[in-house]
Amino acid sequence: MNEIRLIEVKEDILADNDAAADGLREKLKQKNTFMINLMASPGAGKTSLLLRTIDALKNDLKLAVIEADIDSMVDAEKIAATGIKSVQLRTGGFCHLDVSMVKKGLEAVDTEALDLIFIENVGNLVCPAEFDTGATKDIMILSVPEGDDKPLKYPLMFSKCHVLLVNKIDYLSLSDFNMELLEERVKKLNPDIEIFKVSCKTGEGIDAWAGWLKNAVIKK
């Protein structure tokens, strides 16, 4: 029997994407532009968090948002209403963004004139975790109603993010969500992660998060 050559396509594709992401990250650094990749399940509050964060930072930093959505422009319209430059990537069924898609979004904004670009990734805790977008920092939201067991189910996402925003803390009193247990589970996967507890509804905790982000952008 002939020898069979085995090629791991997914590993190769991810390695190619990782190399492209490192290249993009370096290029953005040279332009002094900070880019955030925001990931979460559908409905966890990505767009609400962006709106709160834009409101907190728009007087101090030049911002833009790249929205990804399988097939709608609702989120981009909400962002554009704030007066911030907004680009909508319609993925047409793709479940994540990769570097080549992010680059298409960046072509539509003037990266050199911007301090901070937000990417709102497709709502999904699985595939976006695998594809590096070239962002300076990866940020995820977990909302209280999703439950404190999510780090056990989606370990890669929790492992790769620099910041976890626990959103909808206004639901805590109605829920059996165990914040201590969540933090323990997250820190076990990722001891260096920063955790902020926020409510995009009431605004609680937004200042601490926005302050951290502003500081990270200025120090970049």
Added chain:
Amino acid sequence: MNEIRLIEVKEDILADNDAAADGLREKLKQKNTFMINLMASPGAGKTSLLLRTIDALKNDLKLAVIEADIDSMVDAEKIAATGIKSVQLRTGGFCHLDVSMVKKGLEAVDTEALDLIFIENVGNLVCPAEFDTGATKDIMILSVPEGDDKPLKYPLMFSKCHVLLVNKIDYLSLSDFNMELLEERVKKLNPDIEIFKVSCKTGEGIDAWAGWLKNAVIKK
């Protein structure tokens, strides 16, 4: 409100892939190598058809097979047992092949020394239809037990293929499959398609298909 720039990611990604596919097709033509992209549902008989076709052509043409599978090497092992060079692409969950993946497979074979390369795509009638692999010809199999209504459900696949192989015709007597109705539905989508009726189990119809293919490869 700011103007929102809308970018159709999927169309852009497909356009990039189409351009790469045209480049690969031209390169293979210059090397005098014919490449077939074989697509079908899981279980329609892709590997069985390859084994029958290899048997019919291996004395006349220099052949190789690139197998794609989400997570196994079973098909590649069957091909390797015939003495034909076999490469296994393990897609790790990806539901189709694109040009960049096919190129990784081609790196493992000596394209210049080959007359004909078969790609066995991932078992799926949807996504593989969207991604041009750079093959000289796209071939699909529909097996009788799948039913004569499939052109209504997967029109893109039937529209883009150069050849339809209707496999498992040995089941016709047990089935209400209407061959005339199938051909009518297929020709309505794709008037130029070649249709061959085969049974990989009994070998019926294989000579006509293999003869057509050999002729196409020689005339390339």
